[in-house]
Amino acid sequence: MKTIIALFLTLNSCFFFAQTGTRILILSPAAHTFHKVPGKELKTGVDEYRKSLNLDEADKYFQSDEFKKRDENIRLIQQSEVAFLKQLDEVKLMSYLTEQHLSYFILEKIETAVFVLKDQTSSGNTDDLKRLATQEKAAFVVHISAFNLLHEKGKSSAEISVQLFDVNTGSIILDQSYTGGDTNPGFEYTCEDGSVNCCINNALSKMVPQVGRLILKNDPGMKQQKQLVSKQNMSLELLKAATKFDAAALSKIISPDDKQIDQKIAYQVLFSADQTKFVAFFAETVPAGDVKAFRDKHKEDRNINIISDDQSGFFSGSLPNTYAYIVRGVFYKGKWYYEKTEVTYFDAPTLEKGKTTYFTNLRDWGYFTEGTSTPDPAFWEGKEIEHYTLKMTTMFVKNPASEAENGGMYRLVVDQMKEGK
Secondary structure, three states, X not given: OOOOOOOOOOOOOOOOXXXXXXXXXXXXXXXXXXXXXXXXXXXXXXXXXXXXXXXXXXXXXXXXXXXXXXXXXXXXXXXXXXXXXXXXXXXXXXXXXXXXXXXXXXXXXXXXXXXXXXXXXXXXXHHHHHHHHHHHOOOEEEEEEXXXXXXXXXXXXXXXXXXXXXXXOOEEEEEEEEEEOOOOOOHHHOXXXXXXXXXXXXXXXXXXXXXXXXXXXXXXXXXXXXXXXXXHHHHHHHHHHHOOOOHHHHHOOXXXXXXXXXXXXXXXXXXXXXXXXXXXEEEEEOOOOOHHHXXXXXXXXXXXXXXOOOOOHHHHOOOOOEEEEEEEEEEEOOEEEEEEEEEEEEOOOOHHHHHHHHHHHHHHHOOEOOOOOOEOHHHOOOEXXXXXXXXXXXXXXXXXXXXXXXXXXXXXXXXXXXXXX
């Protein structure tokens, strides 16, 4: 079994939050059945976690000065995970995996969120869930009311029953079961075909997006954020409409021999004031017929984002109807360096609306001054970062000045020089 993110292990993590925010409590499963499922596989998974996560080292770290300097919410998350993992068994594994995938989903939007794993069960009624939430000062409670594994006619399956309790409304806003088969769903839920792990991952791949979206929808802080996003989207839609697409300028930069970039589907490009940087937008409709041929055409794509409740379609023959990506570039010493990135599959009512929707992703790439709908001049300037390997949330990022040989250069220039481009 494989975890997608283990916060307490990322002791040099990029998450440096100023304060604690929304608290999400995740309980142990209230009931379970394992019907003819090889228990050895589950136990092996638990043993692998314990062995790989090195809990003794985590305890030592919690006594260190470095840990004490961490922001409070990071300390809480790390301590909660370690305490829970010490009591981990085949049943509680479900809660731990839920926390791992849900934190991956939520922390992109609520950076100050705290996830609390609690080895405690609930009766599932609102009074009991409210009591547990009050104890932990949680805004939401994820109650796994049942965790069932079945093996019939040579096939295994998992069923996860979940309640989501919202403290603000005092009500259960989700009460649903999710099932998963034993076929590899891919991406962050990758597993071995036919395994119990695949059953669990498939069920999680359906449950986590729905639970996550409901938390984001009902979180008070996110409601304010949505108002800001609405203003930013309007500003970007006006920018897209007012900016004439300069296809000729783009064609002078991108080589016609670059088979990974289809200039025929480009629809907008923005240049910096000094014309030394650009970001171009591309989109097309995914053909309804041979999805495999379309996937094969783009087999070199990396870090693909599929916005869909069912990501298994990427392997089973169905995809969201819109395919989009950006190309960003920097002019350095007489040469353009550019890269294709942010490859995304998503559904849109029309291709034109899909183009507009994808263009508004600029708000997540540092286009606006934080907390406003005013464009940020630093968008084009590049920002130095402490760790060279972190995921970039700004469009243009410089290498840290501490790297003497590359100090001040843009990341994509350095990367492509290393590749001999």
